[in-house]
Amino acid sequence: MRRYIDYKNEITDSSLYDGLIGYGLFAEKIPNFLTSVDFLTFTRTLTFPVNDKPKDFIRYSSMRNINIPRPMAIPEPFAYANQVKCLSDNWQKLKDHFKDKTIDDPFKISRIHLRKLENKPELFEMSYKNFSKDGDPEQDIVIKSKYVALADISNCFPSxxxxxxxxxxxxxxxxxxxxxxxxxxxxxxxxxx
Incomplete structure (x- = not known):
């Protein structure tokens, strides 16, 4: 089973920047006519930080398959570009931190994390599972536990x-x-x- 840091070490600072700006600005659920690939090309011409004043999310609603709107948001693109530039500039320090904090984990706590995806430029995919690389610890966890907690963290990050x-x-x-x-x-x- 591969560790978190094994996945992080496959990602360079430039592939982190390209993956998050060009393919990580919009959620997977947004219609695919919205893309940030051209924005990625444009950001390569900028001097950072670009207007580093705080910005609010761009909010919208998306209709769920049960006919109920779900409030969603995307980050303001230039604030997001500033953030991603900062992350890519400090990628080695972040990788060192990830390694220090997760090296002794007996299994992956989450499969939702940055990773190189096979034949895709994106670095993140919801519900991505690759049992040959990630292992399948759920059965061991369930056997040892009396309860299973399920949580929807979709509204967590703004808070x-x-x-x-x-x-x-x-x-x-x-x-x-x-x-x-x-x-x-x-x-x-x-x-x-």
Missing amino acids: IYSHSISWALVGKSFAKSKSKPADKNEWFNQIDL
Whole structure:
């Protein structure tokens, strides 16, 4: 079974940037006439950061197959490009962090993570399963457990507490000690826009 870091090491900083900008801006559920491949080409001509003022999501509704609208949103494209540029600039530090935090995991907690997909430029796909690479730990987990928790996290991300990303990357105490305006260029503060 491959570990998380094995997948991350297959992704270069430039393939991270291309995969997230060119193929990760829009959700899979959005009609495929919307694409960000041309936006990827355009962002290569820009100087970053592009207008680093905070931006709000672009909201819309999508009709679910049970005839009920589901509220959805996409990030403001230039704010997203800034974020992805920051992630790609700090990709090695992020990979080191992923390795440190997951190297001893006996199984993958989630199969929803960045990975090179076979014959696809995208780095992410919902419900992606490759048992030959990921293993199949569900049966072992279920046998040892009395309950199974199912959760819909679709509305979780807009409510992530400010600074929780920098806290997760370098520890709460250190991140708080580096939370002054003079520390805004620290790599972990740049990621936590």
